[in-house]
Amino acid sequence: MKTEVVGTGSRGTRIVGSIALVLTALLLLFGLVLSPPEISQGDAVRLFYIHVPSAVVSLYIAFGVTLVGSVIYLKNGSVFWDLIAGAAAEVGVLFLGFALITGMLWGRPTWGTYWTWDPRITSTAISFVLFLGYLAVRRLDLDPVARSRRAAVLGIISFFNVIIVRFSVQIWRSLHQGTTLNPADTQMDNSMLFSFFLGMLAMVATFAWLLMHRFRLAWIEHQLEEDRLATAIAARRGEASTFNPGTI
Amino acid sequence: MGWQYTIPGYLIVFGGLAIYIAFTLRRGKRLAEQLPPERRRFLD
Amino acid sequence: MTEIDLTPAVEPDQPGRSRIRNWLIVGGIGALLAFILVQALTSARVFFYNVDEAVAQRSELGDETFRMQGVVVSEPETDTDGRMTFTVNFNEVDAQVVHVGEEPSDLFELGQNVVVEGHWEGDAFTSAQILVKHSENYVAEYGDDRPGVGENISQ
Numbered sequence: 001m002k003t004e005v006v007g008t009g010s011r012g013t014r015i016v017g018s019i020a021l022v023l024t025a026l027l028l029l030f031g032l033v034l035s036p037p038e039i040s041q042g043d044a045v046r047l048f049y050i051h052v053p054s055a056v057v058s059l060y061i062a063f064g065v066t067l068v069g070s071v072i073y074l075k076n077g078s079v080f081w082d083l084i085a086g087a088a089a090e091v092g093v094l095f096l097g098f099a100l101i102t103g104m105l106w107g108r109p110t111w112g113t114y115w116t117w118d119p120r121i122t123s124t125a126i127s128f129v130l131f132l133g134y135l136a137v138r139r140l141d142l143d144p145v146a147r148s149r150r151a152a153v154l155g156i157i158s159f160f161n162v163i164i165v166r167f168s169v170q171i172w173r174s175l176h177q178g179t180t181l182n183p184a185d186t187q188m189d190n191s192m193l194f195s196f197f198l199g200m201l202a203m204v205a206t207f208a209w210l211l212m213h214r215f216r217l218a219w220i221e222h223q224l225e226e227d228r229l230a231t232a233i234a235a236r237r238g239e240a241s242t243f244n245p246g247t248i
Numbered sequence: 249m250g251w252q253y254t255i256p257g258y259l260i261v262f263g264g265l266a267i268y269i270a271f272t273l274r275r276g277k278r279l280a281e282q283l284p285p286e287r288r289r290f291l292d
Numbered sequence: 293m294t295e296i297d298l299t300p301a302v303e304p305d306q307p308g309r310s311r312i313r314n315w316l317i318v319g320g321i322g323a324l325l326a327f328i329l330v331q332a333l334t335s336a337r338v339f340f341y342n343v344d345e346a347v348a349q350r351s352e353l354g355d356e357t358f359r360m361q362g363v364v365v366s367e368p369e370t371d372t373d374g375r376m377t378f379t380v381n382f383n384e385v386d387a388q389v390v391h392v393g394e395e396p397s398d399l400f401e402l403g404q405n406v407v408v409e410g411h412w413e414g415d416a417f418t419s420a421q422i423l424v425k426h427s428e429n430y431v432a433e434y435g436d437d438r439p440g441v442g443e444n445i446s447q
Contacts, residue, residue: 007277024262032258036432037250040399044250045430047257054261080290094268098261105257109250111423112397118339130325157322164326173339173361175407177428189432206265210272217276219290220283249398 008216013209020205027202030195038192047106049195053203055099055124059162061207062092063131067159070152082148083222085155086138087214091207093131100128111175119172123165130158144225340407343382350412359409360417361425362387367402380406380417388416396422 031049038045069085072078103121104114115121137151164171169178188196280288340359341349362380368391370376376391389408400406400422410419 007273007280009273009276028258028262032254039431039433040426041430042249042398042433044253046250046254048430050258050261094264098264101260102257105253109253109397110399110426112394112400113421113423116423126325130322154322157326160326175339175423175425177426187427187429187431189430192430192432210269213269213272213276216290217272217279220276220279220288223283223287224279 008213008220013212016205016209016212020202020209023198023202023205027195027198030191030198035191035195036189041110044106044109045192046195047102048192049199050203051099051102051106052196053199054095054102056200057203057207058092058095058099059124059127059165061204062088062095062211063127063155063159063162065211066092066131066134066155070155073148073152074156077145079222082152083218084211084215085152086135087211087218089131089134089138089155091210091214093128093135095203095207096124096128096131100124116175118175119168120165120174120176123161123168127158127161127165130154130161134158144222144229343380343387344385346412346417347385347387353412355411355413357409357411357420359407359423360387361405361407364400364402364404364406368400380408389419390416391419391422393420393422397424399424399426 027049031046035046035049037043065088066085069081069083069088072081073085103124107116108114134151134154137154138147140147140150142150168174169176340361343360343362346353346358346360360380362382364378365381365386366379368376368378374392378389378391379386380389381387389410390413391408391410393410396406405425405427407423407425408417408419409421409423410417412418
């Protein structure tokens with residue numbers, strides 16, 4: 001029974017997963033029920049508790065992990081870091097998609113539009129496309145090493161755009177709110193602030209949990225791909241040997 | 249006021265997460281079975 | 293199936309020039325994208341002009357469509373044709389706005405910071421879209437924690 005296949009789960013993922021689940025339940029409780037509506041936005045303010053956390057986790061944490069993984073991979077060719085970078089980018093793209101969608105849904109009742117070509121929205125959309133491109137490169141049918149190297153370079157370049165997203169509201173005139181999270185001048189009701197922090201914790205924990213599972217899946221995929229390659233090479237060697245000069 | 253935007257937002261985020269989680273875990277389970285035990289490094 | 297070749301797998305293709313070239317292509321595309329972004333956003337095409345700038349550059353702007361930011365300083369009035377008229381101000385310069393587009397969000401009111409999109413038409417700015425630029429301040433509705441409390445207020 002010791003060798004029972006359990007997929008990508010383990011003690012570690014179950015612990016992190018339980019924490020993520022509890023935090024998410026608390027987020028739903030506080031974000032949707034216990035926190036008050038905002039004085040002018042009403043209940044639309046509740047989108048804030050998931051919009052900002054998914055953007056922050058995606059842009060800074062997930063894509064930050066992709067950056068670090070890509071740099072290490074280019075330096076020493078570590079398969080581990082290559083796969084970590086790819087796993088983080090996939091979860092990051094998912095979270096950034098959530099940030100864009102919740103942003104649109106929040107923009108309509110507040111700004112009065114789902115979309116406008118504001119610097120922050122535009123740069124975020126470009127980030128989304130870049131990391132989507134990164135994931136596409138990782139799926140190219142190429143020699144695995146060449147593919148991972150290209151992906152790593154793209155991962156590093158794409159992160160520069162994340163820096164542009166971060167400072168877009170300061171560099172350019174923008175419709176988008178600036179950083180709400182400056183603790184020095186937070187102008188927010190306490191229960192709203194608490195809901196927001198729950199949102200942050202829940203998203204971070206969920207990301208960590210997903211990253212573990214996604215990395216392990218990538219590891220399995222990598223092993224199976226290596227097996228296939230080795231089999232293919234062996235098959236070709238076998239073919240070649242039948243044309244040995246000696247046999248003709 | 250605003251629930252008509254908030255509810256779809258939460259549904260998309262948590263529904264989307266649920267779908268992604270289900271897909272990832274199922275694929276992990278399926279592929280892990282194809283992998284010989286001695287190559288399951290990082291899996292526990 | 294079980295006859296596995298145990299010789300170490302060699303890299304299927306040779307390292308060298310082509311790999312570095314492909315590398316640079318991908319890098320170049322990414323850099324180009326970032327460059328375009330910076331160009332698009334730092335050039336004259338700002339997301340919006342402030343009212344004082346838009347007024348000062350009225351002749352250059354002509355009937356070009358652009359966005360203008362200011363604070364609503366007069367109570368918006370809607371005439372029988374559904375056109376809404378109000379005054380916006382920025383840096384002590386006023387501009388008359390005639391809005392003919394879609395209704396703005398519920399947050400639109402006297403004293404709000406808005407970004408209107410449209411063009412100069414005579415002395416007034418004809419707006420097709422009003423965007424409400426709300427602040428980072430979030431205030432609880434009457435400090436009452438129960439959900440649904442806002443319902444009767446928002447009507």
